[in-house]
Amino acid sequence: TGAVPLEKLVFPDLAGERRSLADPAFAGKARLIVLFGSWCPNCYDASAYLVELRRRYGDAGLSVQGLAFEFGDDLARQTKVLERYRDHHGIDYPILVAGTSDKAAASEAFPVLDRVRAYPTTLFLDGTGRVRAVYTGFSGPATGAAHERLKQRFEGLIEDLLAGR
Numbered sequence: 093t094g095a096v097p098l099e100k101l102v103f104p105d106l107a108g109e110r111r112s113l114a115d116p117a118f119a120g121k122a123r124l125i126v127l128f129g130s131w132c133p134n135c136y137d138a139s140a141y142l143v144e145l146r147r148r149y150g151d152a153g154l155s156v157q158g159l160a161f162e163f164g165d166d167l168a169r170q171t172k173v174l175e176r177y178r179d180h181h182g183i184d185y186p187i188l189v190a191g192t193s194d195k196a197a198a199s200e201a202f203p204v205l206d207r208v209r210a211y212p213t214t215l216f217l218d219g220t221g222r223v224r225a226v227y228t229g230f231s232g233p234a235t236g237a238a239h240e241r242l243k244q245r246f247e248g249l250i251e252d253l254l255a256g257r
Contacts, residue, residue, distance in 0.1 A: 098221055101160065101202065103188035106171055106178065113157065113190060114221075118186065120155030123217040124252030127159050127202060129193050130177040130210040137232030139181045141243070142214075145250065146185050152254050153219075156159065156185035159197045216249045219256070225249050 098114035105111050111118075113125070125141060126127040128135040139158075141231070146156045164169040170189050178187055198208040209228050216225040227246070231238035 097204075101204070102178055103190045103201075104167065104171075105186055105188050108167075111186070113188075118155055118157055120220075121153030121219045121256070122149070122250055123155045123157070123219075123221075124210050124250075125157050125159060125188070125215045125217065127161060127198065127208060127214075128212040129161050129163075130173050131163060131193065134230040134232060135212045136181075138212045138214070138230040139177075139183060141230075141246075143182055143184065144188070145246065147251055149254065154250060154254065157189040158183065158185060158187040159202065160187055161191055161193045161201075161208075162189065163193050165192055214246075216253060218253050224253060 099112050102110050102115040121233050124140065124142065124145070128138065142158075146154060151209055158168070162173060164170070167189060172191065174187055177183070191197055193211070195208045199205065201209065204223070205213070206228065212230050214227045214230075215223055216227070218224050228243075231242045233239050
């Protein structure tokens with residue numbers, strides 16, 4: 093997998109400012125980009141965990157960005173819904189409004205993947221922007237052992253990326 097063309101991926105943030113994923117403010121030694129929707133139950137569990145990861149590894153260089161794919165195409169409505177979602181979860185990382193929840197439209201808006209298969213989808217990038225892993229779906233706390241395995245995998249990937257491996 094080659095480096096992600098981050099400069100070509102530009103979406104509005106919740107303040108309406110168009111931001112490129114290549115924005116230096118998003119840079120880090122390790123980066124997670126999560127494709128999600130405020131309407132997605134598994135995304136709720138994933139968001140809580142991503143907030144925890146960002147707080148735990150942020151000082152070491154972890155950067156997280158959320159790309160929201162919402163119902164409809166009313167940007168003002170999508171933004172209000174996402175502001176409530178952000179506040180509810182205590183999300184401290186940027187959320188960009190990437191488009192509609194339709195998977196074909198999402199695949200077109202985010203051509204880094206051959207197609208968007210599920211929400212959430214988490215991409216793990218190294219400091220150069222190279223995709224090192226893609227995780228589709230999320231095993232939440234109710235899945236018990238599957239959730240513990242997911243956490244071990246995510247944290248292992250993050251620690252490897254932060255160490256430059």
